[in-house]
Amino acid sequence: MRLMIPVLLGGLAACTPLPDLDLPLDPVAGRDSASIPGLVPLDGLLALAAAQEDAAAGGGPRDTAAPAARMTALNARAARLRKATVIDAPSRARLLRGVAVPALQ
Numbered sequence: 001m002r003l004m005i006p007v008l009l010g011g012l013a014a015c016t017p018l019p020d021l022d023l024p025l026d027p028v029a030g031r032d033s034a035s036i037p038g039l040v041p042l043d044g045l046l047a048l049a050a051a052q053e054d055a056a057a058g059g060g061p062r063d064t065a066a067p068a069a070r071m072t073a074l075n076a077r078a079a080r081l082r083k084a085t086v087i088d089a090p091s092r093a094r095l096l097r098g099v100a101v102p103a104l105q
Helices: 004-015 042-056 065-083 089-097
Strands: none
Touching: none
16 A cells, blocks of 8 residues: 555656756857857966966065064064963952852752
8 A cells, every 4th residue: 555655656747748848958059159268278377367466466576574574563462462361360269169069950
């Protein structure tokens, strides 16, 4: 009995006619050739990207003084943060006491 239901449903689905879809066989056939990008060598694209990056950066050698100064400032800030206390004394004492067990019951 259990086998009959899937067999009948499969038979009904097999007898159903498929809808006619008016799709072109070639998906590119409906487009003009200008809208489809052509294949180009990767070397040319990488050279173009490098040239645009150099033009955006000023075209000259990169300035290393500004990043070095920023790195020095960030290292000094990190040293100050390492010395600073994050948790004040009353909060630290409360955390070290822990959670009272009766509060959980």
